[in-house]
Amino acid sequence: MNTVSKVIIESLADYGVTHAWGVVGDALNPLTEAIRAEPRMEWIGVRHEEVAAFAAGAQAQLTGGLGLCMGTVGPGSIHLLNGLYDAKKSHAPVLAICGQVPTSEIGSSFFQEVDNDLLFSDVAVFAHTVTSADQMPQLLEQAVNAAISRRGVAVLTVPGNVGGMKLEKNIRPAGFVPPAAPAAAPLSQIDAAARVLDDAQKVTLLVGMGAREARPEILELAERLQAPMVLTLKAKESLEADNLYQVGQTGLIGNPAAAAALDEAEVVFMIGTDFPYRDWYPNGKTVIQLDTRAEHIGRRTQVSHAMVGHAGPSLEQLLPKLRTGRTDKHLASIRKQYERWQERQSKVSDPDHDRGLVGKVRSLVNNPEVFIRPEAVAAELDQKAARDAIFTVDTGMSTVWLSRFIEMRGERRLLGSFNLGSMANAMPQALGAQALDRSRQVIANCGDGGLMMLLGDLRTAVTYKLPVKFIVYNNGRLGMVKLEQEQGGLEEFGTELDNPDLSQVARAMGINSQLVTKPEDLAAAIDAALASDGAYLLDIRTNPQEISLPPKTTASDAWGFAIAKSKEAIESL
Structure with missing residues (x-):
């Protein structure tokens, strides 16, 4: 017997959806029975619906297909919102199926009733309520097609009495449209860009995730232009490794060489990026921007030449139009700066750093108790993780250490809340990634604040045999907030976290774990975690005073730190 719920689930399974994430209950019962x-x-079944939405979004980002999550009536669906906003800002196609009170009670302020169509109107590209069996499968088709074609969130609300409604025996199955094929920018736009690039002596590329599928074309472009390549965090996946043109990231998590590459260029060529931080764009440059979304062009910095199209086919047409034989002066200068910065960073990431003379002097100021430096944690993971590992990372200082010390070589993948900037994303995204392939190495780089926020879903890894490795950078702080306060000359306030022993908490949840407090124990602990067959948590006590200075530190920044530290010192007397 066909019911609304059975048609929904069978159609999604036909389409290739393999997982549904959520919390069971009332209006979802017909749907979970179909599953x-x-x-x-x-x-x-997760312990908090926010985890469901993050996990579904992670699966959508990794596969390019549709992620599926569910929330039941009222509060259950509301809990999905934060993870769905992350999917929206990450352009991840996700279908959220939400429960609703019976149709006869809609509009009566019934128990737990929420207007889902209104609630999700900002986060979703499609949000509608099924009110009769006759609307199926059309509403399902509209929801999925909108999510896939617009790379966003679709919300389909199913009232409690509708999911079990019978459908006619001869009803046709749902059919979904394929995604659009990549297309090049118009030839006139390509010709205009070629003329500008040919006339310029110093070109810098700013490359984002929209160019990840065009690695050969991007590398040939950098070679043809002899251009340094600044990568956004999302572009690390396919463009960082074995790339003699890349110079890392810009922005607060970036490095001086990347900032100089942009500042010293005549022409900045933005490819597949909507890098949001306006303060980090240079002034007075000629800017070319290539993006599939016309609405992205010019909204971060003034653009002189727009190219609307996909990176791969557009660059294929652009490359033959560019002259060869350029000087490498600009590229060589920036790469030299980048290599010097990398050398300085590698010294700090050495677990024995604090034993040397320079390390001992530095430790007197910012690590007197000889905590483990977070740089060393990330560097050790980089060396020992598999070449196809999937890394997830919490928002905050954890992102800084991953961006600087973990290279996306081989088939490695990277997920984070890089556009929404939510806390607590690393663990649920890792669960979603691991469910796709339980034999693949998945490593969640968690901040202690982020992990504590959704701590209950550590148990989900045990329940569903998801062997995620949870690496906790436990500095007892909301580290990025601490940095923000001190940069502004404010005394640290409200950032200290009274954490339990997270290794014991994990053990109580059935996860093998270890507390790591000494730098000399770090390597063996990571070996043990990565070699474990099941889920494993490392509670690593990292230095709370370790900060990441931005690539361009102003006098006011330095003054702010000095004032903040003076206040903190006085308070401690």
Whole structure:
């Protein structure tokens, strides 16, 4: 017997959706019953619906397909919102199926009633309520097609009495449109860009995730232009390794060489990026921007030449139009700066750093108790993680250490809340990634504040046999907030975290774990974690005073730190 719920679940399984994430209950019961009877789809019951949305979004980003999460009536659906906003800002196609009170009670302020169509109107590209069986499968088709074609969130609300409604026996199955094929920018735009690039002596590329599928074309472009390549964090995945043109990231997590590459250029060529921080764009430059979304062009910095199209086919047409034989003066200068910066960073990441003379002097100021430096944690992971590992990372200082010390070589993948900037994303995204392939290495780089926020879903890794490795940078702080306060000359306030022993908490949840407090124990602890067959948590006590200075530190920044530290010293007397 076909019901609304059965048609929904079978159609999604036909489309290739393999997991549904959520919390069971009331209006979802017909849907979860359909999932129980569908061998191609696995139900993963989480402890908090926000985890469900983050996990579904992670799967969408990794596969390019549709992620699926569910929330039941009222509060259950509301809990999805933060993870769905992350999917929206990450352009991840996700379908959220939400429960609703019976149709006869809609509009009566019934128990737990929420207007889902209104609630999700900002986060979703499609948000509608199924009110009769006759609307199926059309509403499902509209929801999925909108999510896939617009790379966003679709919300389909199913009232409690609708999911079990019977459908006609001869109803046609749902059909979904394929994604659009990549297309090049118009030839006139390509010709105009070629003329500008040919006339310029110093070109710098600012490359984002929209160019990740065009690695050969990007590298040939950098070679043809002899241009340094500044990568956004999302572009690390396919463009960082074995790339003699890349010079890392700019912005607060970046480095001086990347900032100089932009500042010293005549022409900045933005490719597949919507890098949001306006203060880090240079002034007075000729800017070319290539993006598939016309609405992205010019909204961060003034653009002289727009190219609307996909990176790969557009660059294929652009490359033959560019002259060869350029000087490498600009590229060589920036690469030299970058290599010097990398050398300085590698010294700090050495676990024995604090034993040397320079390290001992530095430790007197910012690490007197000889905590483990977070740079050393990330550097050790980089050396020992698999070449196809999937890394997730919490927002905050954890992102800084990953961006600087973990290279995305081989088939490594990277996920984070890089556009929304939410706390607590690393653990649920790792669960989503691991469910796709339980044999692949998945490493969650968690801040202690982020992990504590959704701590209950550590148990989900045990329940569903998801062997995620949780690496906790436990500095007892909201580290990025501490940095913000001190940079502004404010005394640190409200950032200290009274954490439990997270290794014991993990053990109580059934996860193998270890507390790491000494730098000399770090390597063996990471070896043990990565070699474990099941989930494993390392509670690593890292230095709370370790900060990441931005690439361009102003006099006011330095003054702010000095004032803040003076206040803190006086308070401690």
